Amino acid sequence: MPTIMTHAFVPLAVGMALGCRAVPPRLLIAGALAAVLPDADVVAFKLGIAYAADFGHRGASHSLLFALLVGAFGAFAHRSLGTTRWRALAWMAACTASHPLLDALTNGGLGVALFWPWSDARLFAPWTPIRVSPIGAGFFSQRGVVVLLSEARWVWAPTLVVAGLLTAMRMAWRRTPAFPARDSQTDGA
Template sequence: MASIFGHGLVAYTISKIGDRTSNKWLIFLAISSAVLPDLDVITFSFGIDYLHPLGHRGFTHSILFAMLWSVILAFIFGKNRKGIYFTILFLSTLSHGFLDAMTTGGKGVGFFIPFENSRYFFPWRLIKVSPLGIQEFFSEWGIRVILSELKYIAIPCFIILITLFIVKTKNHEY
């Protein structure tokens, strides 16, 4: 998996692209939704196998989960902006699986669970896989993960965010 920082930064960037109002509540929901799929690691403590549909990178990483979760949140919090909320939350939640499918470890992502249990990686696996434990994250492995995410997640996100800021500033001049 990518780290919580990488997932959060992508969701923040998606929310800034999709919502011109910079709604803090929507940003919070987007970041939370991007991190949420990894709660499936608790299934290990219940003896659920990694490759089980409810295992790590299973249903909570699927397209269907992203859709259902986003519909629920958009309905509850979206008020008169349900479409914007749904789109940003769907893309933020789905981005989790996409980033994980670009990592160097794990057993793939179950994008199509519950319809099909296969696990997938993208052909380009550039992001160093993050350790599951906090203690392991504060190690040489964790440093390699952060450097990898800086290169493949943070720099592209910052370029997008700076571009959005420049465009927004330029549009306000007129």
């Protein structure tokens, strides 16, 4: 799995690039938290739930159904998030779904139960360039540094490029007049 910082970084960068009209500050913060939420399933280890079980790590909480449920919660709370019901649903679901999609790009673990409850299969993407992060205190080691460098290369840099492009598009859109001025030479005047 990527680190929780990386999971939160993706919606923060993209949301800030889209601007506060599209993603108000409270929705932005909620999206970053939603992107980290699936890893709350690590409590399963303390509860004696096996890693490969439906409710183990990277199980049900890493499914698209879970992302949709978080999105539905966002839709329910849309007023407190400062946005419309549909925007809250879409943003919260997308931010939550970004978590298992990034985890599927890692080179370790059991994969993600993306299609749970319809399938118990744990999936990886065809390409797994991101180094898997150690869980717990193991992160504070040389392996943790290697993971952060891997995430910088494969997640942070591409996310910043996308965020830069979105920002440029938003700025260009803002400068484009809604109704272009009429050209008196081509109007026949």
